[in-house]
Amino acid sequence: LIKNNYKLIMITNQDGLGTKSFPKKDFLIVQNKLLEIFKVNQIIFDKIFICPHFPEDNCDCRKPKTGMIDFFLKKNKNEIDWQNSFYCGDRESDWRFAKNIGLRYLSMKTNDSFTPIIKKLKI
Numbered sequence: 001l002i003k004n005n006y007k008l009i010m011i012t013n014q015d016g017l018g019t020k021s022f023p024k025k026d027f028l029i030v031q032n033k034l035l036e037i038f039k040v041n042q043i044i045f046d047k048i049f050i051c052p053h054f055p056e057d058n059c060d061c062r063k064p065k066t067g068m069i070d071f072f073l074k075k076n077k078n079e080i081d082w083q084n085s086f087y088c089g090d091r092e093s094d095w096r097f098a099k100n101i102g103l104r105y106l107s108m109k110t111n112d113s114f115t116p117i118i119k120k121l122k123i
Contacts, residue, residue: 002042004123006085009072010048011097013063017052047072064096073101088117 001008016022038044049068053059060067073080087098090110098105106117 001118001123002044007046008044009069010045011063011069012049013051013053013093015052015054017050063093064100066097066100069101086121088114 014022014027017027018024035045049061049072051059051061051063051068053062055062059065066073082102085103086106087094087101087103088106088108089095089098090108090112095105095107106120108114108117
């Protein structure tokens with residue numbers, strides 16, 4: 001995707017991030033290691049958006065709501081190739097999020113290969 005000029009953006013819900021039961025420092029150890037592995041493999045995210053709230057908090061930033069990226073989308077609306085952009089995920093909240101921001105949705109199974117997604121894109 002990057003070789004074909006796609007920009008990667010990570011959007012994730014992390015229930016209770018920053019609480020006593022899920023300290024941010026513990027999350028960052030794993031997150032930073034994952035990002036390091038990605039980077040070694042030339043997978044670099046331009047932006048990362050993380051909702052730290054629980055579902056019952058009813059925040060505006062938890063997927064499928066769009067609050068955490070509304071400013072980003074508004075600021076970058078003219079640079080985004082809406083017709084060729086897509087959202088990939090493994091949950092119903094991902095599908096609904098893609099619908100809410102107006103992108104096509106490509107589904108993948110949790111921990112599955114990304115190769116079938118690339119084949120769907122025909123790039």
